[in-house]
Amino acid sequence: MIRSPHRPEDAPDASVLDTHRPLIRSLERRGLIRGGLSLGALVMLTGCDVKRPEAVEQALLAMSRFNDRVQALLFNPNQLAPTYPDSKILRPPKFNAYYDVTQVKPVDGNSWRLEVSGLVSNRRPWTLTDLQTLPQRSMVIKHICVEGWSYIGGWSGVPLKTFLEHVGADTRAKYVAFKTADNYPSSIDMATALHPQTLLALDYGGQTLADPFGFPLRLRMSTKLGYKNPKWVTAIEVTNTYPGGYWESRGFSWFAGI
Structure with a gap:
């Protein structure tokens, strides 16, 4: 599953809200590099035009929604997380x-x-x-x-x-x-x-x-x-x-x- 390297809870990063960053920044923000998904793989999986940032954005959103569904299916409501003293x-x-x-x-x-x-x-x-x-x-x-x-x-x-x-x-x-x-x-x-x-x-x-x-x-x-x-x-x-x-x-x- 893909995890984002954004900065949601520490000091704010203005680039999060900037929709006009270069394409590679957009890909990085959504964790494709950290998650191991290459740009080529994205093209093959989605057929999106990498010259159009909005197309990549839509593909990323679709993948995020898919990721959410998979996590929900795997979630065990009875399994407890580790606790500590x-x-x-x-x-x-x-x-x-x-x-x-x-x-x-x-x-x-x-x-x-x-x-x-x-x-x-x-x-x-x-x-x-x-x-x-x-x-x-x-x-x-x-x-x-x-x-x-x-x-x-x-x-x-x-x-x-x-x-x-x-x-x-x-x-x-x-x-x-x-x-x-x-x-x-x-x-x-x-x-x-x-x-x-x-x-x-x-x-x-x-x-x-x-x-x-x-x-x-x-x-x-x-x-x-x-x-x-x-x-x-x-x-x-x-x-x-x-x-x-x-x-x-x-x-x-x-x-x-x-």
């Missing part, structure tokens, strides 16, 4: 976003509300106190960035499956989508949402999440790359309509499994 937890965690840490705008936990919509029976907003009354789970797992770096973090919070059960979500739906205070929409498949290591995280390392790391609520999964874990979550929607996401709209893989 508390002694391995990085304190504080590594900051990662598409902007600098100085641009973080703290969220007021007292006025914050988690909106719920879509295919659910109970759409009332949730307060931080509401979430804290639900059953909690802790896990020490590895955060893996698409760039290649990683760290081990200790997260605690409400299993997303538990939350979905409490709001009467239709778990036959295809997607669970997220909106955030920093305008970083994201979405995941329902199988991943129900995975036992998918958390609505409230704490890190035994303490309340600090502002730069997603207070009061962030998504934390053991089965996805880092850019699929949005912070400062403000809304959750259960839907059958493909929601996409911030980086997905810029050419990144949607499934992004590890």
Whole structure:
């Protein structure tokens, strides 16, 4: 499967948004070199005209969608990712976003509300106190960035499956989508949402999440790359309509499994 070498969660790279870069830059951004797919192979597989960047872009998007389908078929909703002892937890965690840490705008936990919509029976907003009354789970797992770096973090919070059960979500739906205070929409498949290591995280390392790391609520999964874990979550929607996401709209893989 092809993985992109983009920079989705560290310092921003303006070239990600520049659609007029030379063709070879476009190919590199989508991981063809790192993934072992040559330009010649792309031509043979797709029949695209390499002199037309838009044709290559369309071919790459088609391959990315195929990659997503394959990953979804291979995904085992019962297989757990490795866990680690508390002694391995990085304190504080590594900051990662598409902007600098100085641009973080703290969220007021007292006025914050988690909106719920879509295919659910109970759409009332949730307060931080509401979430804290639900059953909690802790896990020490590895955060893996698409760039290649990683760290081990200790997260605690409400299993997303538990939350979905409490709001009467239709778990036959295809997607669970997220909106955030920093305008970083994201979405995941329902199988991943129900995975036992998918958390609505409230704490890190035994303490309340600090502002730069997603207070009061962030998504934390053991089965996805880092850019699929949005912070400062403000809304959750259960839907059958493909929601996409911030980086997905810029050419990144949607499934992004590890």
